[in-house]
Amino acid sequence: MWLSSYLFATIIWLITVNAQKYDPGDKYAKPFQPLAHITDRHNTCGQKGLASDYSGYIAIATQREPKAKIPLQGETPINESANMFFWFFEARHRPQEAPVVLYLNGGPGISSVYRVFDGSGPCLIDWKGTITPNPHSLNEYANVLYVDQPVGAGFSYGNANFTDSLMAADYLESEFGIWTSDWGVTAGLALAQKILKKNIGLNWSNETVDGELPIKLTMMGMESPKIDPPSQLAHMYMYMMKNPWLRVQWLENGEKELAKYMEKLEPKLFKCGARKKYNCKKELRAYRRALRSLTTPDDLRTEFDLWDLRDARHNSDRSRNIGMKRTPAAKWLNDPNNQAHLGVTGGKLARGPIEFEPWNIDVLKPFSETQEIIRSWRLNLRLVAHARIRMMIVGDLITNPVGLKWLSQNITVGANHTFEAQPLVWDSLSFNSERDSRQLTVGEFKTTQTFTFVNVKGAGHVIAEHKPNTLVKLFWALVRNKTLDTPVIPWRKDKELFQ
16 A cells, blocks of 8 residues: 555654664664654545544664763663654545644653544544544545654663753654644644754755755644743733632732742743753742642632643643543554554564553653743744645643733734734634534734634633534645635545635
8 A cells, every 4th residue: 555655664763863774574673773663544534535543553663872961981871772652543524635744742641542532533432432533524635644752751662861852853854744742842833943944955055965865844833832931921910910710819919920930930931941040940940830839829729720720720631641541542542452453562573452541641750850831932933834835823821822922922922012913703614514604703913924823712721622513624724725714624526615
């Protein structure tokens, strides 16, 4: 089949540059020589007649030099291994012509394949564990590649330690498009920047390197992205003061705390994030306290969830993971038979059944204790945006729309120009097969050239949990290069329908 070789090439590009050094006779990966373990073609979601899917691992081994500035006598390079799990879904509409979109989840440590069942992915699952195809899925017009990253997230495992997203880009390279959620945006932006720079080198040399061709990166979507934590926290004060749902911060107190933050803490966070200061434990503690104080008012008995202000706060990220593990999707992914079906067990890696963690908190911890958690990716975002890549930012509470709107304006039209968003209104045709006069207000949006900012109303941090169809429509619009006021609906009978 055309797709098996195409998928293999895509996965290899995703993981490492040296795709030509793959040796199918090897049992274990050697440095810079990836191994593939890919399942046969199957129809996990019952998509017969629509699309098929594949899953499995790419096993890679690397060597890196010791971090010590003066290596000890006899010190050898550090050997690292990473077995990256992926799940690939063909596009339901013309897969041979559809782009490949890499999906990277956040956390850090939240599984990407967990999102296959979240209402926006190809599969729907009920509490009995019955799987049916999702009529509104991301893979309608794109081949979607879900990858568990970094090592330790979902089914991916190894001893490689990627707490630096720029270093992780050396292991992940994609073709065509990238869609990220939450902290996944850091790996996505690092990857996009790496692809663009590499393409410049290949185009400049006018010849291939080891058979490589420029990667046609045409689009990037960022769902609830944490791009610039210091400035986003400053705008979070403004957002909480004006939030109509509840008064968490009174106006006068909020203005006072904002001024205090911008004067004392924000400059230090920028220095820490830029690696201009290395001992940042004090600043990191202050950053966490500031986040917590915004949703813990003194005169109320409960805290409010950073993921959704309408809910009482989970006691911890670990308790949130416990709730995620009780979902039908997590139970299905924990079933040994299903793990064998996906290629998690058996094969070249000879791995037994494992306990699937929707969110591996142990992956989050090293990020939270380093400057990576407050690194600003604003310049990286500007570089990708100015490369004329189609981009979309979708905002929520933690990555509040006030801050994301300011960032969008900052990298597109500049701080001294107007950036007024307009209402995003779709009629019911965008969600149902029959038209009626009912109008649905989705939120607001602003498009400037190839860049689009979207604020989805009433969705919380994980948009697919409350408004999966809205997220899917935004994804389709980006993939199909359509304006948001004419949303694409599912393709049927050789034609697309528009509003």
